[in-house]
Amino acid sequence: VRIVMRPTATVREIARVAATIETMGCQAHIAREDKRTTIGAAGSPQQLDRDHLLALPGVQEILDTRMPFKLAGREFHAQPTTVRVGDLSIGGDALAVFAGPCAVESEDQMLATAQAVKSGGAHALRGGAFKPRTSPYSFQGLGREGLQILDRVRRATGLPVASEITHPEDVSAMVETVDILQIGARNMQNYALLQAVGRVQTPVLLKRGMMSTLEELLMSAEYILAQGNSQVILCERGIRTFETYTRNTLDISAVPLLKQLSHLPVIVDPSHGTGRRELVEPIALAAVAAGADGLLIEVHVDPDSALSDGHQSLTPARFEALMERLRPVADVVGRTM
Amino acid sequence: VRIVMRPTATVREIARVAATIETMGCQAHIAREDKRTTIGAAGSPQQLDRDHLLALPGVQEILDTRMPFKLAGREFHAQPTTVRVGDLSIGGDALAVFAGPCAVESEDQMLATAQAVKSGGAHALRGGAFKPRTSPYSFQGLGREGLQILDRVRRATGLPVASEITHPEDVSAMVETVDILQIGARNMQNYALLQAVGRVQTPVLLKRGMMSTLEELLMSAEYILAQGNSQVILCERGIRTFETYTRNTLDISAVPLLKQLSHLPVIVDPSHGTGRRELVEPIALAAVAAGADGLLIEVHVDPDSALSDGHQSLTPARFEALMERLRPVADVVGRTM
Amino acid sequence: VRIVMRPTATVREIARVAATIETMGCQAHIAREDKRTTIGAAGSPQQLDRDHLLALPGVQEILDTRMPFKLAGREFHAQPTTVRVGDLSIGGDALAVFAGPCAVESEDQMLATAQAVKSGGAHALRGGAFKPRTSPYSFQGLGREGLQILDRVRRATGLPVASEITHPEDVSAMVETVDILQIGARNMQNYALLQAVGRVQTPVLLKRGMMSTLEELLMSAEYILAQGNSQVILCERGIRTFETYTRNTLDISAVPLLKQLSHLPVIVDPSHGTGRRELVEPIALAAVAAGADGLLIEVHVDPDSALSDGHQSLTPARFEALMERLRPVADVVGRTM
């Protein structure tokens, strides 16, 4: 909690507020930022008598310091947000599982995968038409053709589709063909893109940058929310560390922390988070046990011939087995599937 | 898998082995180290006909490259190791929960905590008599007096005790008063200490260094095993990253990876791994779901007056509630409590 | 160096190439990727007789493995690239120093700063009109108005101007008003933006992402080069680590490594690289001693009232003193100023 003083507040008024905060059992931290004095109250802010503080001379308002994310934070929005896509709810009691290949490769591949994951129990399909790749010479996705495939597959199967957007100009085309716009890790701080998806009402799945703090992730969500789109899903997908056995280090603590800091739904991507097929199942179970609202799982009908990320993709059979294993864990933490 | 060639092997013999490996469906990688040529076989090494390879001219033996840890690795020790401390087994079907304060502060505190965690369902007591602290001016533990307290408390409660050792000279005193010797994160590569605890038969709880790779952790275990002590328990306790909301980033993937690479039991310390009391429960649940053999939980009868780590310690009541929550998750992954 | 085999190459042909490489004093590593077999030659590739290898049956071509960046790499472009902006050359004998404020705040501020840094010896002006900020509520720059200010200031002072671009749509407006398009750390992997600046001929200053590897930086340069813009300057600006005394950890080894791997000019930003005013001078000296082609220095006429990054900005007087200190170091490493 932070008490904002009026620009005209005197040193005496500031000192009185600080002393009052201390009397109420908190530690006071006086700071002057951009000509404005604020007094932080650390410790047990619930003990503060806010009305009394607001009545002191020189006090303008009371804010929360830990949360520079006003719209994404829990402070002014205590109830969890549920993102709705047709019949699917993300962030409610039911666990939401997105499954599908890294990249849209062909209509046959997408349709086969979609049918397989639907029958395995997935609630939504994932698949990239635009693939941001480290090398300009790697496969960059089928582009607009890939979007058409996704559109036909979602109509054929009834599964809602999440797909990555990489260019602000693509928003209008993508909102026609997909149900959820995914912002990839590399673009988490591409503010032009965040603002563009903030100006539509299509749900956005925002992945944490591989080098980003949780505060930065929430500030990026704030960019979208501040434009008027309140349908944001956060996704932990692993961060970059010195460990080399795994592609990334999945930050499992991000799940309860994000749930505590924010009202937005939080899902986990164990496929990118580990980069290894055999780790997807234990980490998926862990994510649900830690309180995740859903999962993003790479599934490919033929992982060994996948154009990207085959080594971390499950076969449909293995995905189905994973879903069976998830059910009792979901049950324990009070989730339905 | 790596094929080691004899020092006398000719280029032609080496090329023939490489070509044979390729024919068997793997990729061959020829390397010359210290005058010795070895040929790695990557891909699907289970497809290799090892007898056929061993019969080729110039071949000396077949080794596994991924595992420079011969004793800690699964390769020559496929069955999981169960570490036994009196009636307690670590690494078997039953989950093992160690609980207690960061530091031994007094006999009253230890006895009260021990009774509380025992009644809450803990299987062993933790508590440090020697505390390695970043500052020489911080509380360094009660030392030998702390050991005496631990000894009396384990006799009074029947709980086995784990406590940190920081000096090779202390081995003989500690094996008399505690049941499990803990090597802390800062000492994971203190080889003099590892060798000293390797020369006794008391079980060792080896914590991962805060910026150590899993391979380094297993190599440190190897130091202990190589001295003859086979009773080693590995512990994931979080690594150092750029994220600042948490004290460390708990590497949940370490659990299934260590279980896959090694036969040693793997436990998780969600208290140090997160540094925040409110994250201990969700991360403990996640660790068990990911396959951990046990947990190390900081519990203090009065966390706010703890001499160290109070902010990440649970009260006995909260510990008991955590144990209740753990039970069904343990059940789902086939563990008893 | 990597020998690419024809798709039709037989196992016998592959083995013969591998054996030949070994005979020439290198280690051979056979790999099969996407149905294509390649044989890496590690060790002392300069000892390879390339003509002889190319003449062997089954060999298609010889590539360099360490450099997936064909255009940015030294392999096919041994001579260093000199980027020219009017009279200024970056990457030649003369050191190039960019100086100016983090953000364009007003015409008065920019003009005063520009005159001060010009008189202090700077070769180019820096200043952001579009500021990508972690929070949507922070000052985002003056935008198009800022560009107009930069345009008038460069006309008034004759200094070329570098300014950050954040949106692909801004390319056409920016190439009219600034001389060098800067890509910030957060956008290093914003491929839509990289491709957009690749389609013009204006020089690009590409900053390393705060948690990007050098290989990723060079691959991002490759995105620009592959579109036809060959005027790319690389910039080391510090990476994110666990150290907290500094804002970032400046990776000084990046300078000689990038110069060795690539023909592109390499400059260093000690202001962002340290985040502390008092470290700018020693790190600037170190960067030049390590072989940097130039520096990017934050200078503000009144750092304490700067709208952003004031704590890491030099005053004009301190900048002038730095330039004096740089001169003899530049001289020692054979650079002119």
Add this chain to the structure above:
Amino acid sequence: VRIVMRPTATVREIARVAATIETMGCQAHIAREDKRTTIGAAGSPQQLDRDHLLALPGVQEILDTRMPFKLAGREFHAQPTTVRVGDLSIGGDALAVFAGPCAVESEDQMLATAQAVKSGGAHALRGGAFKPRTSPYSFQGLGREGLQILDRVRRATGLPVASEITHPEDVSAMVETVDILQIGARNMQNYALLQAVGRVQTPVLLKRGMMSTLEELLMSAEYILAQGNSQVILCERGIRTFETYTRNTLDISAVPLLKQLSHLPVIVDPSHGTGRRELVEPIALAAVAAGADGLLIEVHVDPDSALSDGHQSLTPARFEALMERLRPVADVVGRTM
């Protein structure tokens, strides 16, 4: 700067001190730790009127917050410390260069290297008799026999010798045979070892842990100083990051920061700091330009046959060339060689 209040200070007295600090142009931060209230003064602490503050009711003393390292810090020891080993001074005007192999391999090798580096201009010899290695199966050094070799070589050449100590028990043997006790990166927080070398008067070369902050490094120096040994040299040798081209990321900012925070000499190890022979020279030049008091360089008479770290060792000829290149840079920053 931090003002410590008496335990009996009233809230009114605390508020008055805070208000006074604000009046003097700083920000006040009130904190209560262990029942004691302290008030931090951030911003421009040199503006504080310390006498006036000390005279206020309730004030006990004034401390510096940024420096929990009382003995290693500059605060109470403004003059730089010069460590003396015979005729060699480390931390004065003259640059001190330590050169030699990673490990003592034989008397011939050590003697040849010592003579070569002495003739190349080195001031001291380095070489490990005890080698802490990640694997228990790697070469661990010649041990006591290596110490005897070092003793004979220093007598033969007159060069002082630095060598790593790994076990508290070895102190008495080592102080007889070497001139400087080196604490390696893995043992930076091995407090039993730090205290043991703190109890003798032999100079200690303390390397930064690969996972340690600068504050932790200084706190480890504090452990040695607190035991009575004031002859400590700090060494930056690279930290662990995600970058893989280099073995470690050398933190060049550590040099000016450590010099600013502490009075102890600071040297740089570009051999371990980069892990690549071709980077040693540019990084050595950078370190001296940034203000280092000396360098630690790996030199081997036959790097390709070295038992460890050959790839990062210079030949004597290359070392001599480096010394020639260093001279003018040292001159520019006011150092003699």
